[in-house]
Amino acid sequence: MNDLTDKIIAGDIRAIARGISLAESGQPEAVELLKDLYPHTGRAYLIGITGPPGGGKSTLVDKLIKIYREQKKKVGVLAVDPTSPFSGGAILGDRVRMQKHATDEGVYIRSMGSRGHLGGLALATSDAAKILDAAGYDIVIFETVGIGQSEVEVAGRVDTTVLVTVPGLGDDVQVLKAGTMEIADIFAINKADREGTERCVIELEQLLSVKEMDENTFLPPIIQTIAKDNQGTAELTGAIEKHRDYLNSGGRLAEKRKKRIQDEVHTIITNQLDKWAALRLTHDMETRENLDDIYSKKTDPYTVAGDIIKELQI
Amino acid sequence: MPNKIRILIAKPGLDGHDRGAKYIARALRDAGFEVIYTGLRQTPEAIAAAAVQEDVQWVGLSCLSGAHNSLFPRVVQLLKEKNAPDIKVFGGGVIPADDIPGLKAAGIKEIFTPGTSSQQVVDYINQN
Known part of the structure; x- marks a missing residue:
């Protein structure tokens, strides 16, 4: 990966093209690459x-x-x-x-x-x-x-x-x-x-x-x-x-770009939470049972969601 | 998401008949590929440069002018020079059967002549 980072910074076209494909794929290596490139x-x-x-x-x-x-x-x-x-x-x-x-x-x-x-x-x-x-x-x-x-x-x-x-x-x-x-x-x-x-x-x-x-x-x-x-x-x-x-x-440009950074961090958080929630709802047996309980009116969506969010300790 | 298959469809040379190229582009789109269409009258240099920038796995060349024997191998050669020998090239158009062995020897993976169904091209890409 370091090799790819160095080549991108050096302006190598093939490396840039590969890097963009990696970013599009959403693979974990993409995050590492973007972290390395960020200071530049x-x-x-x-x-x-x-x-x-x-x-x-x-x-x-x-x-x-x-x-x-x-x-x-x-x-x-x-x-x-x-x-x-x-x-x-x-x-x-x-x-x-x-x-x-x-x-x-x-x-x-x-x-x-x-x-x-x-x-x-x-x-x-x-x-x-x-x-x-x-x-x-x-x-x-x-x-x-x-x-x-x-x-x-x-x-x-x-x-x-x-x-x-x-x-x-x-x-x-x-x-x-x-x-x-x-x-x-x-x-x-x-x-x-x-x-x-x-x-x-x-x-x-x-x-x-x-x-x-x-x-x-x-x-x-x-x-x-x-x-x-x-x-x-x-x-x-x-x-x-x-x-x-x-x-x-x-300082308007700095202000605009800081707002963009805030949006970006927000997006990263919500994307990760979204993935976490999707996984949690599809793969956890207890949660699956809770969903059935919602259907039979033993509980409700708000209580179940609230209990799951508590796990995040926020 | 795994890497999506990306294919550049280009028409090298001077003929203005792009119906075949557009037909195959559409069939490849419907098969779930990302098709980068570059339009008519492209030089081999512009095709190879675009293929590298677009990070495609395949380049599909269409030629009806008769200049395929010089244009197709030139694209293969330029991709090698650009350190991208892994980008594969296939060709289509009005290509005499006698020319096909020479083109394959020059590194063109496959040649599709008139009468080939779009499904055959899709199957070929998926299998290679």
């Missing part, structure tokens, strides 16, 4: 690109890679596509739009299946980002699955969240709704050569005009892009840079 993380800037299916996320990411490469930055991309709930298989096709960067040694692109995880990312996406961070990538881009109204997970995992939308998705009530519209640090209206772009801009502006603000609020800019023609993409990276500057002033 924290330098990469994490960008989330999210939005509806077919909105042009992958094409935009392709253009962002190009711009960051011109700035001599190393770029990692984690592109998530949905896993079939029926077969467990997946077609991971985001790479098609970015494949021209495949032979650039400063770019690492990894396609990930969501594998049953529902928040827009894969369970292991953040761990994969840590591996790329430790390997020396300056920018790590998370591309979510095509999302609907409620997949907001990415915002809690990255430093800057870009919501990619397209004209003509709905009226002004849609943009007022809670959920994904609230998580954007930056709005990108892609396919801005299409009819309805102006209306889309006005509706977003109206949404932002009713946002409660003080001098500390970052007003999300609305950037019009035509990703396929590489239009508006420099403005988009400029807006990302501005948001980064905003976070860097007044």
Whole structure:
């Protein structure tokens, strides 16, 4: 394992790829690897690109890679596509739009299946980002699955969240709704050569005009892009840079990342408790009897659960 | 969760016929594999680099242009150079029977010619 850690830190592509597969597998060795790598993380800037299916996320990411490469930055991309709930298989096709960067040694692109995880990312996406961070990538881009109204997970995992939308998705009530519209640090209206772009801009502006603000609020800019023609993409990276500057002033980035650490520790605890509870309920004979007693109304679910939790001495 | 089988499906060379590649990608998806689809007109260099980044166990190449004798062995060779000789390569497309022994000698594990059912490909992957 130490060998793998050293190779990842040295930027060995094969080792990075193996490390990410290990993280995806959820095997105990993955935890050891991530522990070893953790002191080497924290330098990469994490960008989330999210939005509806077919909105042009992958094409935009392709253009962002190009711009960051011109700035001599190393770029990692984690592109998530949905896993079939029926077969467990997946077609991971985001790479098609970015494949021209495949032979650039400063770019690492990894396609990930969501594998049953529902928040827009894969369970292991953040761990994969840590591996790329430790390997020396300056920018790590998370591309979510095509999302609907409620997949907001990415915002809690990255430093800057870009919501990619397209004209003509709905009226002004849609943009007022809670959920994904609230998580954007930056709005990108892609396919801005299409009819309805102006209306889309006005509706977003109206949404932002009713946002409660003080001098500390970052007003999300609305950037019009035509990703396929590489239009508006420099403005988009400029807006990302501005948001980064905003976070860097007044300790906001540290605050945001500390909140992320809290969420992460919380997730690790709940995942382990979840596994423990599942095992406890399926493998302990006495508990099985208690469950039968609930059915025959001799006791109730709250008492049984309370007794089990007492074992944890919390 | 054990390591899931990941397969890169790629079309090297210049022909624009990707129906076969998409058909097999879908069949592999339905068999529970993670299929990374890279699209048309890929160079062997881009295919090998993507295969290493994606940590796949298999690369499936589809070629209908007649250039398989140079393109397929080149991918095998590049994977070796990238310290990834364990990534296995299979091929499909319009490939004359006479060419198959040469391709296998060059390290391509199997060649599927027109008429092969998708189930045969799935079974082959599962058995190897």
